[in-house]
Amino acid sequence: MKRIAILNGPNLDRLGKREPEIYGSTTLAGLEAKLTTDFADQAELTFFQSNHEGALVDHISALAEDGIQGIVINGAALTHTSVALRDALLGSQLRAVEVHISNIYRREEFRHKSLTGPACEGIITGLGLEGYSAAIRYLLLD
Numbered sequence: 001m002k003r004i005a006i007l008n009g010p011n012l013d014r015l016g017k018r019e020p021e022i023y024g025s026t027t028l029a030g031l032e033a034k035l036t037t038d039f040a041d042q043a044e045l046t047f048f049q050s051n052h053e054g055a056l057v058d059h060i061s062a063l064a065e066d067g068i069q070g071i072v073i074n075g076a077a078l079t080h081t082s083v084a085l086r087d088a089l090l091g092s093q094l095r096a097v098e099v100h101i102s103n104i105y106r107r108e109e110f111r112h113k114s115l116t117g118p119a120c121e122g123i124i125t126g127l128g129l130e131g132y133s134a135a136i137r138y139l140l141l142d
């Protein structure tokens, strides 16, 4: 069974609890439960959310040692600022797909730049929570 890690960055623990017009009404726990169920017979999914850049960097390093098949990452605001997260992804040599719930190109200009995107095989943005499923399906392709 392939192992895929789903990483979520700052404030995504608030999913479903604020700004439903942008991020929808499903909670992070709800998203994780749905993905676990939907991919039960195809992948072993692990989940990690942190509001702290260093914790995300540490987690990516640990995953690199663990021999997993890929990372799905929504770095949230760190997407636009974090050289450390980009370096961690590149240094891990793991396959990665970046996901954004909202379409970052339809929002403020400071969200148009992703520092972490070049460390990923692709970016899915604006497809809501479906983006996570699409990213997992992509990583499961042979």
Ligand code: CA2
Pocket: 010, 011, 012, 014, 015, 016, 017, 018, 019, 023, 074, 075, 076, 077, 078, 079, 099, 100, 101, 102, 103, 104, 111
């Ligand atoms: O659209 C996305 O997924 C983002 O990564 C979300 C980030 C934002 O900074 C990025 O530009 C785009 C913000 C995550 C905050 O999530 C919340 C969810 C519910 C309530 C409040 C914040």
